[in-house]
Amino acid sequence: xxxxxxxxxxxxxxxxxxxxxxxxxxxxxxxxxxxxxxxxxxxxxxxxxxxxxxxxxxxxxxxxxxxxxxxxxxxxxxxxxxxxxxxxxxxxxxxxxxxxxxxxxxxxxxxx
Amino acid sequence: xxxxxxxxxxxxxxxxxxxxxxxxxxxxxxxxxxxxxxxxxxxxxxxxxxxxxxxxxxxxxxxxxxxxxxxxxxxxxxxxxxxxxxxxxxxxxxxxxxxxxxxxxxxxxxxxxx
Numbered sequence: 107x108x109x110x111x112x113x114x115x116x117x118x119x120x121x122x123x124x125x126x127x128x129x130x131x132x133x134x135x136x137x138x139x140x141x142x143x144x145x146x147x148x149x150x151x152x153x154x155x156x157x158x159x160x161x162x163x164x165x166x167x168x169x170x171x172x173x174x175x176x177x178x179x180x181x182x183x184x185x186x187x188x189x190x191x192x193x194x195x196x197x198x199x200x201x202x203x204x205x206x207x208x209x210x211x212x213x214x215x216x217x218x
Numbered sequence: 219x220x221x222x223x224x225x226x227x228x229x230x231x232x233x234x235x236x237x238x239x240x241x242x243x244x245x246x247x248x249x250x251x252x253x254x255x256x257x258x259x260x261x262x263x264x265x266x267x268x269x270x271x272x273x274x275x276x277x278x279x280x281x282x283x284x285x286x287x288x289x290x291x292x293x294x295x296x297x298x299x300x301x302x303x304x305x306x307x308x309x310x311x312x313x314x315x316x317x318x319x320x321x322x323x324x325x326x327x328x329x330x331x332x
Contacts, residue, residue, distance in 0.1 A: 112260075142323075149222075150261070150309070150323040195260050204274040206251070206321065208260030 108133045112196045112209025119186055119216050127181040127212045129170075129196035137198040139163075139172050139179040144193045144211075153181075153194070186216045220244065222324035224310050230330045231300055239295040239327045243312030250293050251321060252285055253309040261309055267293060300331045 113128040131137065141153040141163070154163030159174035168183045179196060196209040223242045231237050243250050248269055253261035263277040270290045278284070282300075287293040297304055307328050311321035 110260075140320075149325040150311075152320055152322075155320065197260075204266045205263045205277065206261075207263070208253075210258065210260050 108137070108198060108200050108203075108205070108207050110196050110198055110207050110209040113212050114210070116213040116215060119214070121188055121216055121218050122185045123216075125181070125183040125186045125190075125214070127194055127196075127214070129179045129181065129209060131177050131179065131196075131198050131207075133177075133198055133200050135200050135202040137200045139170070140197040140199070140206075141168070141170055141179070141181050142195040142197060142208075144195070146192070150195065186214070188216045188218055190214060191216050222310055222312050222322055224308075224324040224327050226327060227325065228328045228330075230332065232332050233300060233302060235300050235331075237297050237300055237329065239297075239308050239329070241293045241295070241310030241312075241324060243291065243293070243310070244322055245291075246314070247312035247322070248290065248315050249313035249321075250287060251311045251313070252293070252295050253311065255307045255309055255326070257306075264295070297329075300329075302331050305329055305331045 109132045111130050138157045140155045142150045143153045154165040156163040156172035162171045170181045193211045193213045195211045199206045225240045250267040252264040255261045265285050266274040267287045282298045285295045307326040309326045310324045313321050
């Protein structure tokens with residue numbers, strides 16, 4: 107069945123460091139791919155999405171490119187800030203069903 | 219505008235009791251999802267409503283779990299004969315329509331079964 111495998115954390119980075127959080131997926135059909143973020147004490151929020159191969163989603167300096175050949179959707183940011191400290195979830199929605207599938211989440215802590 | 223709201227924010231109950239968890243989606247959103255999130259895990263799909271009907275309930279773990287959305291807006295997740303393993307955060311999300319696949323999540327209800 108469909109699934110998402112996400113890089114395990116926790117990840118700790120210094121401010122202004124480069125961030126990569128890996129995400130790979132298994133899906134039938136042509137899924138849409140998402141990154142959600144959960145800041146401390148808050149609910150899940152959509153960070154970015156891509157709906158077809160080679161699309162790049164971007165928001166708040168974060169980017170992720172939908173790579174069909176490697177079934178990946180890695181999250182990147184060139185220079186992280188303390189305010190980026192949160193838990194990040196990779197997710198997919200298959201166009202053959204109704205379900206969303208989430209990864210286990212990666213906790214990021216950015217230290218000044 | 220108002221986002222998705224869930225009540226209660228916390229619920230503590232005893233094993234064997236019945237609980238109801240409520241979700242108020244964003245006004246006008248026809249799609250509504252329930253998820254369960256255990257500690258250290260991502261949200262796990264439970265059920266999806268399109269309008270009043272449960273379009274996909276394949277994620278409900280067993281027949282102790284049931285959800286309704288009688289008027290196509292507010293939804294209630296019902297859990298009978300609760301077990302300690304039901305302890306988790308229950309999340310609700312809504313979406314403008316089935317074809318608009320961005321979901322908006324509520325803050326969740328933390329259920330603790332003693």
